[in-house]
Amino acid sequence: MKRYAFKYVAELTRRGVIHRPIAHVYLQSKGGGWFLFYPYVDSGADVSLFTRSDAELLNLELGEGQYRPIMGIGKVMLPTYIHKTRMKIGDLQFDANVAFANSDEVPRHIGRETIFKKFKITFDEAKLQTVFETYE
Numbered sequence: 332m333k334r335y336a337f338k339y340v341a342e343l344t345r346r347g348v349i350h351r352p353i354a355h356v357y358l359q360s361k362g363g364g365w366f367l368f369y370p371y372v373d374s375g376a377d378v379s380l381f382t383r384s385d386a387e388l389l390n391l392e393l394g395e396g397q398y399r400p401i402m403g404i405g406k407v408m409l410p411t412y413i414h415k416t417r418m419k420i421g422d423l424q425f426d427a428n429v430a431f432a433n434s435d436e437v438p439r440h441i442g443r444e445t446i447f448k449k450f451k452i453t454f455d456e457a458k459l460q461t462v463f464e465t466y467e
Contacts, residue, residue: 335355354461358389378399420449
C-alpha cells in the first residue's frame with residue numbers, strides 16, 4: 332500500500348480564507364507528455380471535470396469525446412465531453428473517464444468515477460490534507 336498526502340489550498344473568499352482539499356494529478360497528452368494539475372477532490376462529484384483549455388493542452392479534440400451534459404449546483408446544465416484519459420496520482424497510472432467542459436469558467440475537480448475505486452481517500456481536516464492510499 333502506498334500513501335500520498337496533499338496539503339489543502341487556502342483560498343480567499345468573501346467570508347475569509349477557506350481551505351479546500353486538492354490532489355496533485357497528472358494527465359497525459361496525446362503526444363505522451365504529462366501535465367500537472369491541482370484539482371479539488373470532490374466526493375459529491377460523479378465524474379472528474381477539467382476545462383476546455385486543458386483539453387487543448389492535452390491535444391484532445393473536445394467534440395470527439397462522448398457528449399455528456401452534467402448538472403451542477405443550482406441545477407445548472409454544463410455541456411461536457413468525456414475522454415478516456417491516462418491519469419497519474421502518485422506512482423499509480425490508470426485510464427480515467429474525464430469530462431472536459433466546453434468552458435474555462437469551471438473549477439477543476441476529481442470525482443468518484445474511476446478514481447475513488449483505486450484509492451482510500453481521507454479528508455484530514457485537522458491536518459488540512461487529503462490522503463490517498465492505494466489498495467495494492
